[in-house]
Amino acid sequence: MEIVLASGSPRRREILKRAGVTFRVIPSEATEELTESELADPSKAARTLADRKAGSVVQLLLAVPRPLNQPVAVIGADTMVVKDGRIFGKPRSLEEGTHMLQQLQGATHQVITGVSVWMLSPDEEGHVSIARRAFSETSEVTFKPLSSQEIADYLACGESFDKAGAYAIQGEGAKLVAGYEGDYDNIVGLPVSTLLHLVPALAE
Ligand SMILES: Cc1cn([C@H]2C[C@H](O)[C@@H](COP(=O)(O)OP(=O)(O)OP(=O)(O)O)O2)c(=O)[nH]c1=O
Numbered sequence: 220m221e222i223v224l225a226s227g228s229p230r231r232r233e234i235l236k237r238a239g240v241t242f243r244v245i246p247s248e249a250t251e252e253l254t255e256s257e258l259a260d261p262s263k264a265a266r267t268l269a270d271r272k273a274g275s276v277v278q279l280l281l282a283v284p285r286p287l288n289q290p291v292a293v294i295g296a297d298t299m300v301v302k303d304g305r306i307f308g309k310p311r312s313l314e315e316g317t318h319m320l321q322q323l324q325g326a327t328h329q330v331i332t333g334v335s336v337w338m339l340s341p342d343e344e345g346h347v348s349i350a351r352r353a354f355s356e357t358s359e360v361t362f363k364p365l366s367s368q369e370i371a372d373y374l375a376c377g378e379s380f381d382k383a384g385a386y387a388i389q390g391e392g393a394k395l396v397a398g399y400e401g402d403y404d405n406i407v408g409l410p411v412s413t414l415l416h417l418v419p420a421l422a423e
Pocket of ligand 1: 225226227228230231246247251272296297298299300309330381382383384386387388389392406407408
């Protein structure tokens with residue numbers, strides 16, 4: 220089976236590689252916008268975005284005028300930070316990053332990663348059947364109390380802008396964190412242990 224990771228995230232690539240999975244990368248160009256009603260249920264929203272990312276890459280694969288000659292699994296994922304039911308994605312400005320970290324300091328929040336796997340199976344005539352499996356995983360992260368100066372100094376290191384919630388637990392952001400519960404890889408972007416448990420074919 221061929222495995223495709225529908226993600227431009229170097230962290231997801233790294234985590235999947237470390238788990239011993241052989242795959243290629245096709246970054247998704249799906250939009251990350253959600254409607255008000257989708258925003259109301261963060262776990263579902265994360266699964267929806269993951270599904271959209273995987274689905275957009277499946278469309279690309281099926282648009283190529285060359286029949287699939289083997290089953291293909293396409294993996295999409297989306298990570299969001301959730302504080303008091305509000306979703307924090309990637310900050311679009313320094314102000315937004317500052318606001319996110321002000322909300323997160325001295326408190327506990329959830330990090331939710333939604334994952335969607337689309338399995339494409341061609342038959343002998345070249346017809347492709349599609350099966351989908353989606354799940355989400357939640358970890359909890361507690362931040363130390365932070366002063367405005369500490370927040371400004373952290374944002375100045377520059378690692379915040381492509382990270383949900385404006386921090387990277389695997390980077391300089393580790394020093395903002397008092398502790399976490401749950402799966403660490405899930406916080407960094409891909410709950411690979413649950414993924415391989417639910418879709419064991421990926422590890423074969
Ligand atoms: C909370 C947290 C998030 N992140 C990252 C994981 C995700 O890459 C990113 C959230 O953005 P996503 O939209 O989930 O992913 P992405 O845009 O990086 O990649 P793609 O859509 O192509 O798959 O935040 C960390 O690296 N460390 C952390 O501690």
